[in-house]
Amino acid sequence: GAGVSQSPSNKVTEKGKDVELRCDPISGHTALYWYRQSLGQGLEFLIYFQGNSAPDKSGLPSDRFSAERTGGSVSTLTIQRTQQEDSAVYLCASSLVVWEIAKNIQYFGAGTRLSVL
């Protein structure tokens, strides 16, 4: 697609329910990142995918959070047994991997605003 697409744009859920957030990266981008933006916390890294594998999951805040990527394209971030502190905007970014990885430019989707009541 032309840009990074995320769905849903907004999600309201009850505490304890599971949610799935979807990210469709820019076509041809093999690197995919999930970030979370909370009020007063800034933007924090959650997980990185290269193809379908996730070599860096260091930012996932607890074992309630998991993510997968299939076909080297779409990724799903799942939050189980949601808590109020999970309320945030979840942002996905993708980049075209070039040989000098530090020069990969990340482009962001519009995000999913998650509200846990």
Add this chain to the structure above:
Amino acid sequence: QKEVEQNSGPLSVPEGAIASLNCTYSDRGSQSFFWYRQYSGKSPELIMFIYSNGDKEDGRFTAQLNKASQYVSLLIRDSQPSDSATYLCAVGGGATNKLIFGTGTLLAVQP
């Protein structure tokens, strides 16, 4: 100490003036430096990136990097009210180039 630090602002400048946004980082191994602009309720939009010491200019924007001082800045010349937004400094590096973000500086350009 935060890994990437920015003054939260707000930084208020009159229309037509130069806005100067600053960022410091703690990891000397950082390799890539980005400035993103974020309007309220929107996602971050890439403005500039810089990898080498010195200045990099793109239109009204100039990014400056000083690795010895672990300092990166963004200058916006001829500031416009449409430049009013939060500017996020992000630092990348390592095998994954995951970005570490500052908390952002809110810029307000007064007409």
